[in-house]
Every structure is written in C-alpha cells, then in structure tokens.
Amino acid sequence: MLENSVALGNSAQGFFIESQRFKTTYISYNFYLPLEKENAAQFALLPFILTTCGKEYPDFSKLNFKLNKLYSASLSASAEKVGDYQLLKMSISVIDDKYALDGEELVLKAAELLNSLVFLPRTENNAFFSEDVEREKRKAIEHIRGEIAEKRLYARRRLIEEMYKDDIYGTPKCGTEADVERITPENLYKAWEYMLSTASIVVNVVSGVLPNNIFGDIKSQLSGIDRSRAISVLPSRPTRALYAAKHIEEKMDVAQGKLVMGFSAGTSVDDEVGAALTVMCDIFGGGPYSRLFANVREKMSLCYYCSASIEKRKGLLMVDSGVEAQNAKKAEAEILRQLEIVKSGNFTDFEFESSKKSIVNSLRGYGDHQEAVDAWFTIKSAVNSPVSPEDFAKLIEKVDKNAVIEAAKTVKLHTVYMLMPEKSGNGEEEI
C-alpha cells in the first residue's frame, strides 16, 4: 500500500491509497464535526438524506437504478461517534472499468455521482424538500427505536448514557428521538452548509488508479465555500475517574441478563502508550486466550460471551457479557478479579505473547480489506498521526510486560450497568 496526500483546502485533505489487490475503487468523503447535544441528530441525518437523492437524482428510485447500471455501485452512509466528534461518512464502491461488460466508464461516473450528491443536494429556497426530510426522519426514528430490540447493543448504549451524563460523549451518535422530531427542511439545510464550511474533511480513494482529477474537482467545489472557520480534530476530553463506581440496574422482559461495565482508562493516539493499552485490553478480554474468556466463560461457565474493548481516544474500556441473573454478581466480581491480575502483572507469558501475535495478525491483514483501509486512514489522518497498520503492528511487537502493567493501572471501574429479567434477583444473596 502506498499513500499520497493532497491538500484540498483549509482543514481538508485527500488521500490516495494505492492498492492493486481489489477489483473495485472505493471513495469516501468524511466530515468531522464536534459532537453537540443540540445538533447531533441533524448532522447524523445528513449522510443519509444526501445519499438517497440529489439535485440530479430527485427520486431515490432513479438513483438506485443508476447504481444498478453502474454494476451495483454501492453507496453507503454512516454517522459515528469518534471520541468527542461526530464522523459523517458517505462512500461509494464500484467495480473497475475493465470488468464492465460493454466497455462502460464506471469509476469516473461513480466518483462524479458521489461528488454531486455531497455538493448538489435536492433543495429549494435554502431548504431540503420536506418529503425527503420526513422520509429520512421516519427512518432515523425507527432506527433509534430498533436499538432496543438487540439487547447487547441496547445495554452498551445505556452504559454510555449513564457513564457520560455530564460529558458530551454521552450524546447518542444519531441524537434522540425528540431531537430527530425537531429537524426541519430549513435547519437541515443550515446543518449541511455548516458541515461543508466547518467540518474537518478527509477524502480517501482506495484503488489501483487515481480517478482522473478527482481531488481537483473536490478542491474546486470547496474553493467556492468559506472555510475560514474550519475546525481541526483535537484530542477528546479524557474519561474522568470516579472515587466510587456507580451501579445501575434495569429490568426488562428478557430471558438472559446483560452485564456491561465501563472503566476509565488512559488515553492516547497510536503511539507506544496506545500500543500498550491495546495489548492490555486484549490480554484482559480479547481472544480465547484472554483472562475473561478463559476464566469467566470457560473455567467458571458464567456466560456465553464476555469481552473487553477500548476507545483510546476517550479513555474508555468496556466489558460486556450476557449472564444469567443469578450469576451476575459472581461474574462482576470475577471480572474485577481478572483485572487486578492484569494490573499486578500475574498474567502468563502465553497470554502476553498470544495477545501480541493476535493483534499483529489482524493489523497485517488490514490491507486486504478496502473498507478497513479506508476506516484506518479516516481515523488516523484526522488526528494528524497517519500511522500505517504496519507501523502500529511494529509498535505492538515492541510492547513489554511493564508497559502492559502501567496501562492496566490506569483502568478504574466507573459504572456498572445491568439489564436483568423482570422476575429475578441478580444473585446478590449468593455473595
């Protein structure tokens, strides 16, 4: 993989990641905006409305017809939380011209299509069309309501809400239902203008060949916009450690309970500290060799899944598991005991080495997945630390046991969230 970057204007950069492995060209437009409680829902709606219709494609059926004719060019939209920022992504993936059956030009057409959707939406009198806005609002609300159906996701979301009540990171990535209701064609148009003028922008192209003048076209679009107030992505506010952890329990009509534990942890970009945090989290609750899998699931049979993940930008380590109500307290105690073992350095060489090998194995495979390459460079370029997966793999290989212990010492229990069946205790009487 070779990367070339091109400045596209104030706080806007294009990256061409050249790779001959794929049969497709992948282009993504990424807009970073500071997470704001009042505006998160509006911003989150933008990628979706922009990729369902546009000035040149007023009707989503016609747009989808065009995508079919481009051999299933795949148009995607997402709104994610990255630390204290919202990342709005719009992307297209299209098979390369040489695979077209009738010699059609595909890549350039797909690039033009995405450009036109981002910069030329279907609007009139400084407002989106209300039918488009209402349609996307309905879908957004159904999406928010749908989260409750998948209990694992729901429990994770509830933990974040509880843990970050006084922190912007507690804002749901697509806002709340009430926030979505407040979106109007006018305020959404303003949000679109704000996104173009203010966001930190990263455009990635992952392909064998850079489509002709793709960055030039974007540059000329951006030159017509006042980007003097464009933001830079800064480090997020670290998660504050608590003196005494909070415990929250909710009841629902479920068969199995969910136990999610949030910890404050060290923060980093992808430097030596970040590598140590990654290894520590993996020894604790990564693969089948990890402390949580080997002990909480295999040895004690307390749950079917029990794993840890880390958001290093925010300093958040999360453990989630599905447990029977009567085992919840026992599982919580055992998870904390395993963390103490990692902190004291009493993990084995086997766990330590297995963890590093597993992380390196996964990092070295990144280049084989176009979307993973895009995701990696989207995150890295925005924080001005374009470490490649290979560079980060080298940092992982250098992590020693002391660095893991130091990383583990930053981890402190913050909030415990339990979702329990309605007719149950959580096993407290057993302790």
Place this chain on the structure above:
Amino acid sequence: MQKQIFESEIGESYTLATLDNGLKIYICEKPSYTSAYAIFGTKYGSIDTRFSKNGGEAVSVPECIAHFLEHKLFESEDGDAFTKYAETGAMANAFTSFDRTCYLFSCSDRFYENLNILLDFVQSPYFTKETVEKEQGIIGQEIRMYDDSPSFKVLFNMLSQMYINHAVKIDIAGTVESIAEINSDLLYKCYETFYNPANMYICIAGNVDTKEVLSIIESSIKPCERVEIDRVGFDEPDSVLSNYVEQSFPVLTPIFCYGYKQKIKTPYRRLKSKVCVELLLEIICGEASPLYKRLVDEGLINDEFEFEYFTGRDYASVIFSGESSDPKRVAEEISKEIAKIRENGFDKRLFSAVKCALYGDAVRSFNSVEAIALSFTECAISDYDLFEKIRLLKTVSYADVLKRIDVFDDDLSVLSVISPLNGDKK
C-alpha cells in the same frame, strides 16, 4: 488425486483437487494479498437428523448434535485448538448452519502451521462425560441469548408454521431440553458418519501456494474407510400450518418475516434457478423497483428491509424481512406486486439493470478471501463451478426469470410478526 484448474476472464483462477478418499479441496491463490482464509467443512448441519450409514438401518438423532459437535471438536486429548492458534496469532472460529459445519481460520502469517492445526483438531474427536456436561452449560447460555433476539425469533416462528416435518424449522443450537439428551456416544456416532473425507471439503483463498497446500493435506488426512451416507427425506407436504404467527416482545417497532414456501420436486435447486430467483426478487422489491419506492414513500419499510432465496436440501422458500409499523400491509403489497408481474411481466430496462447489479456484486465478491472461501463451501455442497454464476448472469433471459414467478403461491405464504408488548406501542 484428480486436479482441475478453473479460470475466469475477471482474472481469477482456482484449483479443485479431489483425493482418492473423496475429500474435495478448493484453492484460490491471491499472491498480492497478505492474508489467507481456510475452511475445513463437512456436509453436516442441523437438518441431518435421520440417516443410515453404509446401507445400514436408518437412525434418528437430536437436531442439535451438529452444533454441539462443532463446539466440542475444538478440544482434543492434547489440549484445545484455540491454544494452538493462539501461538500462531491466527483468528479461528467455526459455525453450524442447516446443512454444513465449518471450521475456519484467517491469518496473515504462518499459514501452513495453522493449516496443520486445523487438519489435526477436526480429525481428532475427544469427548468425555465431563466435557459434554460443561458444554451443555455454555450452549444453554447461547440458546438463552438467542431467546432474547427478536430477529432470530421472527424467522423461526415463520419456519415453524411453514414446515411441518422438515428439521429446518428447529433452532440450529436446539433447546435446553434437546441438548440435555446428548452424550458422548451420540457425538461419536455422528462424528464417525459425517466427518468422513468423502463428505468433507477444504476451501482456501489467499496468499498460499497450491502445491504446498496439497502436499500438507495429503500427508495429514488420516486413512479411513469411505462412508456412504443415505439421508432420509422428510416427507414434507406442500402445505403450511398457518398463514400467520405473532409473538410479543420488548420492541418498539414490529418486526416481520414474510415467506413463501416453494413446492419442490428435487432435493436441491440448480444454480441457474437460484440466480433467476435472485434476479426476480430484485425486480419485485429491490431498491430500484417501483414496489420498493411505494413501500418507502408510504412509510411502510426502512433500510432494514431485505429478502433472500432460502434453500437447501429438501427445502426452498423466499423470505422478505424487516421492520414495519404495518407488516400486514407490506405482505399485501408484496403479494399484489407478484400477481401483477405474473399477469403483465416486468420492465425490461429494470431487468437489464438488476442483471448488471448482480454481475457487479459477483465480481466484487472476489475482493475478499473470506467471501471466496465461503463461496467454495457452496460449490462443494451443490457441486458447481465458482465462476458459473458470472457466466449465467451474462446469459439468463427475461423468460428464464419470469417463469420463476411460480415459486410464489399465496396459499403457501406465512407472515410472522414480532409485535411490541402492550404499553410499548408507539
């Protein structure tokens, strides 16, 4: 060993080798990739519940054994396969579906060592009373996790009304009661029947050398007698138990599965039929279809809407699923659209567009070593060439697709709905 090489104009090729014991090996070299993906699979899934071995008497076993075996095979007498993979850094996993069990790993280094681990543990069953009991606890928790998943329930509720005798209606993992019936004797009996090389396949894609892979496999496959398996059919009638099933759950928007059971005469569908039905589904309600637009404009579906041709040994149905404030209306609209197409045919421009789209998807699938290896499992089970779909998509005609409208029969449809609990309705 017999070897065949298949090539395609999209710049891909693969080798299919068949060993004398019947084991099929598919290998697609991707030298520009860093990683590789390997699967060791058996044609044994949850529906293989009644069978005879080498012409003997037919036996019946609980549905959940294939899945239980999948969990148990990772343990061997000399330790656990995950521990061995941990030493190489590979990512390992396994899955069981209705008609197959697959053990897999992906890695970006030490591929041949990993391949040896895979070959070794899948061929080394080791079950004791204690290990079986421990697994009953873990699988019991897995089953209870699915008990809380409305998307899982909505599908199996539909299948429970659609199929009368066929085991496809039973959860792959079984129930807490059925897994309690399992013991090590049953596990060995099923293992010795279905984990025979003649019933198995190895599928590999990525940065590997075909010659070396074949030499490792040839030297690692343990000698054993070839087993002939006769699977007993289900005697499934061309009817459904009921056309509607509903269950309440803690959800805020109803979830639905709307399926059409197909009357079938042969155990398996040919690839051409599958491709034609896939095209027809895109025409009926794909994102560029008039029906999709209507359903979205009327607020009846959202981005969760999807459809599939759900078919395997002795079963075939078309399933539409998603979230909707009014699942009954969605089902009615789909049924009306099918009737309209049956009567008047469909738009030729749309036909040509969806053909392009499916062709593009087929080309795109060669980006992923995982997707290639998984497609090989389909080739092994249904016995077709990986590139056949790409060729078919260039040649299928309007008439080929239109005649597949016969898979839809309203009398054989089932609508399954998961509705909000009282008080959760919005």
